[in-house]
Amino acid sequence: MAMSVEFALMMFPALLVLxxxxxxxxxxxxxxxxxxGLLRFGENAITLFVAKVDDVASNYVLGAVPLFIFMGSxxxxxxxxxxxxxxxxxxxxxxxxxxxxxxxxxxVVFAASTGIVGATETVVGLLAIPVMLRYAYNKSLISGTxxxxxxxxxxxxxxxxxxxxxxxxxVSIGDLFAGMIIPGLMLAGCYIVYILVRCTIxxxxxPRLQAGEDDPPFGQKIIMTLTALVPPFMLIALVLGSILGxxxxxxxxxxxxxxxxxxxxxxxxxxTFAVLKEALYKTVVIxxxxxxxxxxxxxxxxxxxxxxxxxxxxxxxxxxxxxxxETMAILLLLAFVAGFVLDLISLMLIVVPIAMPIIAGxxxxxxxxxxxxxxxxxxxxxxxxxxxxxxxxxxxxxxxxGISPPEITLMHMYKGVVPFILLHMVVLAFVLALxxxxxxxxxxxxxxx
Numbered sequence: 001m002a003m004s005v006e007f008a009l010m011m012f013p014a015l016l017v018l019x020x021x022x023x024x025x026x027x028x029x030x031x032x033x034x035x036x037g038l039l040r041f042g043e044n045a046i047t048l049f050v051a052k053v054d055d056v057a058s059n060y061v062l063g064a065v066p067l068f069i070f071m072g073s074x075x076x077x078x079x080x081x082x083x084x085x086x087x088x089x090x091x092x093x094x095x096x097x098x099x100x101x102x103x104x105x106x107x108v109v110f111a112a113s114t115g116i117v118g119a120t121e122t123v124v125g126l127l128a129i130p131v132m133l134r135y136a137y138n139k140s141l142i143s144g145t146x147x148x149x150x151x152x153x154x155x156x157x158x159x160x161x162x163x164x165x166x167x168x169x170x171v172s173i174g175d176l177f178a179g180m181i182i183p184g185l186m187l188a189g190c191y192i193v194y195i196l197v198r199c200t201i202x203x204x205x206x207p208r209l210q211a212g213e214d215d216p217p218f219g220q221k222i223i224m225t226l227t228a229l230v231p232p233f234m235l236i237a238l239v240l241g242s243i244l245g246x247x248x249x250x251x252x253x254x255x256x257x258x259x260x261x262x263x264x265x266x267x268x269x270x271x272t273f274a275v276l277k278e279a280l281y282k283t284v285v286i287x288x289x290x291x292x293x294x295x296x297x298x299x300x301x302x303x304x305x306x307x308x309x310x311x312x313x314x315x316x317x318x319x320x321x322x323x324x325x326e327t328m329a330i331l332l333l334l335a336f337v338a339g340f341v342l343d344l345i346s347l348m349l350i351v352v353p354i355a356m357p358i359i360a361g362x363x364x365x366x367x368x369x370x371x372x373x374x375x376x377x378x379x380x381x382x383x384x385x386x387x388x389x390x391x392x393x394x395x396x397x398x399x400x401x402g403i404s405p406p407e408i409t410l411m412h413m414y415k416g417v418v419p420f421i422l423l424h425m426v427v428l429a430f431v432l433a434l435x436x437x438x439x440x441x442x443x444x445x446x447x448x449x
Contacts, residue, residue, distance in 0.1 A: 007036070007307055007308075008304050011036050011300065015029065026295070026296040027296070029299065030299055030300075033049070033302070034049070034299075037303040040306075045303070048302055048303065049299050049302075052295070052298045052299050056294055062164075062167070063254075064173075064250045064254035065160060066283050066284075067254035068258075069160060069287055071113075071114065071261040072113070073279040073282040073286075074261045074262065075110075075114055075261050075265075077278060078265040078268055080110075081127060085124075087228035088106050088109075089131070093209040094208055095196065096199035097199030098206070098209065099135060099206065100142070100206055101192050104191045104195070106128070106149075107121075107149030107188075108152060109229070109233075110232075112158070121146060121153075121399045122150075125404070128142075129403070129405070129408070135207060139407065140413075140415040140416035141205050141416060142412075143413040143416030144415075144417050144420050146400055147396035148417065148420035150396060150400075151388050151396055154344065154388065155184040155187060156181075156184040157180050157240055159180070161344050161381070162176045165352065168349060168352050169352050171373045171374055174442075176378070178442040179438040180378060180438075183378055183382060183431050187382075187427050194419060231267065234260070235257060244445050293346055296349075297348075300350065301354075304354075328432070331376075332379060332380065332428075335347065335351050335355075335380055335387070338387075339383075339387025348380075355376070359372060359376045367435060371435070374439060379428060379431055382427060383428065386421055386424040389420060391414050391417070397410070397413045397414070401413070
């Protein structure tokens with residue numbers, strides 16, 4: 001048994017070596033699974049791999065992935081973001097740091113409309129950075145706001161990451177979507193309070209914009225706001241409302257969202273063959289990448305579990321006599337550190353299958369195992385979102401570097417994300433100490449009192 005455990009644990013160093021050598025994550029996962037599977041189980045490993053591929057291919061919930069990606073890709077090119085940008089900034093720009101506050105609000109709405117992290121940061125960044133630079137906003141504040149706001153796509157539903165996490169963690173996607181809402185809004189609220197306080201204390205970091213003659217009348221502002229906000233909010237209500245209300249499965253809701261995004265694009269008169277072709281192409285590319293990583297991760301986890309790795313890790317935890325909170329801290333720290341070298345989906349597929357059975361076996365606040373799984377999943381999402389922002393790897397910074405002008409340097413970006421990382425830790429501490437922040441909405445919506 002000991003040899004089996006040691007054999008299984010060797011899969012992780014082998015995986016890291018391949019990743020650092022530059023092999024794609026999906027092929028690294030598959031290659032390690034194939035090599036160790038054949039060594040441990042011989043020809044029987046092929047049967048295991050076929051079963052795992054069939055599990056992914058026949059998973060109905062995963063049908064939501066390309067539909068959500070298509071919805072986000074189409075909205076990214078439909079002109080929705082530009083209208084939202086103008087409408088939101090029209091109301092916030094008189095506040096200290098108003099352009100940055102409006103940018104965070106835009107990120108919340110766009111994240112809830114698309115569910116794709118990179119799309120939110122890229123689209124909002126392209127719109128907001130030139131405007132904030134024109135009004136002499138602090139470059140670190142600009143960088144931190146765009147990176148942190150763009151990362152909200154991880155924790156604001158509907159999130160493509162969560163559609164993958166649900167089946168992997170054996171947790172209802174509806175429960176996760178409901179559980180994400182309060183922590184996600186807490187994060188956005190913390191961002192806004194921080195920006196407001198900072199720019200009140202240091203006005204030069206985010207100067208107020210003075211009223212100008214070009215400001216539209218109040219009635220026109222209302223009309224512009226309703227025109228910009230009502231269609232996206234209707235789409236959000238259609239997708240999230242149908243899931244949270246128990247009227248549709250995530251896949252059915254995603255299909256409704258995809259159709260709704262087409263209708264919205266037609267209504268905005270921005271649907272062209274080129275736009276549709278580009279959205280479909282992006283959908284196919286991103287979906288293929290995600291599902292290939294998912295298959296590789298499932299194969300890797302299958303070999304690791306069958307070789308006794310999961311039981312071995314559980315035995316090691318038991319032998320170390322760790323408390324429930326020490327175990328929680330280690331698993332979240334592992335997720336945080338792994339986020340430096342792995343993308344979000346690969347991180348989930350490697351860490352969650354190992355962490356979830358361990359954490360669900362511990363008592364926390366008299367919660368049942370199902371509630372512990374939902375609570376841990378939300379904490380896990382906050383932690384990987386924090387890792388997404390944290391230097392030196394920081395995928396959020398790599399996205400920002402691709403769209404920012406030369407005057408915003410890498411040092412501005414590194415300095416800018418630090419306050420937001422600390423805010424993430426504050427929100428994570430609240431969710432850890434008060435599980436009902438993540439469990440109250442799922443309890444009300446799906447279980448009742």
